[in-house]
Amino acid sequence: MANDSGSPTVMCSEESDVSNVLDTTFELLARERRRTVLYCLRASDGQLSLSELADRVAEREAAESAPDDDQQETAISLSQVHLPKLADAGVIEYDRQEQLVEHEGDPFVETFLDWADKIEG
Template sequence: MDQPTGAKRCSVAIDDVIKIVADPQRRHILSYLSSNSEIHCSVTELVDHLQTQATETDQSQRQLRQRLHHVHLPKLQDVGLLAYDAEAQMVQYTERPRLESLLSHVASLTESVPSESAADHDE
C-alpha cells in the first residue's frame, strides 16, 4: 500500500495529537495498531477489536465501520498517523514512539480516574 502524502509527514503537530487522543475510539484504534506486530490491518479486524472494547455507546458493526471509514481513519490519515486504503479496506500504521508513550500515559490516567457517571452517584 502506497503511503499518501499525509502519511509521510515527519512530525505531528501537538494540537493534532491532542484532538486525536481526545476521542476514545481513536485512542483504541491507535493503541491496537501500535501493539499489533503487523503494521497492516484490515478494517474488519479493527471493527472486531473495537467491538470488544468497553465504550460509552454500543454501535453495530455497520455503524462502527461507517464511522471508521468517514471519520476516524481519514482524521488519522490526515495527520500522518496511518495510511488508509478505502478500496482495499486496509490500514497501515505509522510508528510514532512519542505518540505511543502519550497513549500509554493517557490510558493510565483514564484507568485511575472514575467515570463521570460513577462520580455523579457518589454526590
C-alpha cells in the same frame, strides 16, 4: 514518523509550531474511539483489514461499557471519520480501496498515547 532532524512529523519542524503540534495531538487523542483504534493497531502484528479493526474496536468498547454500535456501525464510523483523520496526520496508513489499516506511529503522539493507555489501562 520523524523527519531527518528527529522532530515528529505530526505537523511541524519549528519550535514556533509546538502549539500546533500539541493541538493536533490532543485533538487526535481526544476521542476515545481514535485512542482505541491506535491501541488495537499497536497490539496487532502489521496491517488489519477495516473489518478486523472494527471487530476489535467494537469488542473493546463493549467490554468497557454498554455497546452503542455494532461492528458495521463501527466500521462506518472508522472509515468516514476516524481513520481519515489519523491518516491525514500521518499516524496510520489507511488504504481506502483495499480497506487496510496499518499503524505508522509518531513519536510525539506515541508519548501521549502511552500515557493515556496507562491511565485508561
